[in-house]
Amino acid sequence: MKITKNFKILISTLMTFILILSCINISYSAGEPFDIQAKSAILIDASTGHIIYEKNIHEKLAPASITKIMVLLLAMEAIENNKISLDDEIVVSSNAAGMGGSQLYLEEGEIQKVRDIIKAICLRSANDGAVALAEHIAGTEETFIKMMNNKAKELGMENTHFKNATGLDEEGHYTSAYDISIMSKELLKHPKIHDWLTLWMAEVKVGKEKDVVQGLVNTNKLIHDYKGANGIKTGYTSKAGHCLSASATRGSLTLISVVLGCKNSSIRFNESKKLLNYGFANYDSIVLAKKNEIIKKLPVSKGKIDKLTIVIQDDLSILVKKGNNNNIEKEVVLPDYLNAPVEKGKKVGEIIVKINNQEVNRVNLVTTREVEKANFLDMLKKMINNILGN
Incomplete structure (x- = not known):
């Protein structure tokens, strides 16, 4: 009888221990599927911004030369807005020439074209080139840094503050993995930047006489040895550690991974591959509509024209997990008609996408042209045309 009682106690203890282990296992599986050897890390879908993996993503950290993603973003915007051109000649200042790292x-006093400076920033992470470009765009480095912080605020980068255009360690110069993913996503929207981000090797002639050839090799090794890699930027300082914002595309899916504060260069590349591999193995991107695709023609009340074409403002895609039963719903929200006057590019509606009744993405619907309000003669002409038509 005593043995039976001890046996019951033993079984009860074992069952309790097994239950505790089960709870621990459940708790782990409900969290992230693996750990990343970095202070901070994130993996997102570049199209929707959906977060696939995260680790300390809002922690403020030194970003090193990943800072230059913002420099490149502002440069691409300046080019597309015709503020500068790729063939502009930059006169290198003493301030730019004196950059270390x-x-x-x-x-x-030497002269370099914008296109060659961008190339040097993308491949070699040239600090002198970044400052020279900043001064060319804004006039002074200080003014450009204000532009960087204004753009960060505009993009919703709440844990970012820039103190320089290079990423060299400086008190008060910080960002986060999440904020880096935001500006990386924004940079990839500019098609021209891919000409340089995907280069493995190149050359630039330097010096006042252009008598020295600098061979450039991309600091982002993934461009050379990872399938689909197409960006973006490495970084290293003693304070920041080894950092990388990496992007890759396979099929219709583009992923962005960010790792900050890795102990060595090999770790940053291996951990970035781990993140990207996980994303490509488990997720797909489905394209539902392309930018400028015509959605509808809306009637215009009291306008100089009767109907106005409405298009989608940006590409519309969704991220889906492989193997899941994804019930996709697409809702078009538009008014029955528009009242003149109407501005070109005005938001007049949205497309909302849901998977299994949960919203996963939405995109604006906009007008393709301006419509002025009709005057008396316009209305009379319409009336006569209608009568003749009938």
């Missing part, structure tokens, strides 16, 4: 070894 990774550089192109530019001389004060």
Whole structure:
């Protein structure tokens, strides 16, 4: 009888222990599927911004040369807005030429074209080139830094503050993995930047006489040895550690991974591959509509024209998990008609996408042209045309 009682106690203890282990296992599986050897890390879908993996993503950290993603973003916007051109000649200042760290070894007073400076920033992470470009765009580095912070605020980068255009360690210069993913996503929207982000090797002639050839090799090794890699930027300082914002595309899916504060260069590349591999193995992107696709023609009340074409403002895609039963719903929200006057590019509606009744994406519907309000003669002409038509 005593043995039976001890046996019951033993079984009860074992069952309790097994239950505790089960709870621990359930708790782990409900969290992230693996750990990343970095202070902070994130993996997102570049199209929707959906977060697939996260680790300390809002922690403020030194970003090193990943800072230059913002420099490149502002440069692409300046080019597309015709503020500068790729063939503009930059006169290198003493301030730019005096930058330390990774550089192109530019001389004060030498002239370089914008396209070659961008190339040097993308491949060698040239600090002197970044400052020279910043001064060309804004006039002074200080003014450009204000532009960087204004753009960060505009993009919703709440844990970011820039103190320089290079990423060299400086008190008060910080960002987060999440904020880096935001500006990386924004940079990839500019088609021209891919000409440089995907280069493995190139050359640039430097010096006042252009008598020295600098061979450039992309600091992002994934461009060379990872399938579909197409960006974006490495970084290293003693304070920041080894950092990388990486992007890759396979099929219709583009992913962005960010790792900050890795102990060495090999770890940052291996952990970035781990994140990207996980994303491509488990997710797909479905394209539902392309930018400028015509959605509808809406009647215009009291306008100089009777109907106005409405298009989708940006590509519309959704991220779906492979193997899941995804019930996709698409709702078009538009008014029955528009009242003149109407501005070109005005938001007049939305497309909302849901998977299994949960919203996963939405995109604006906009007008394709301006419509002025009709005057008396316009209305009379319409009336006569209607009568003749009938």
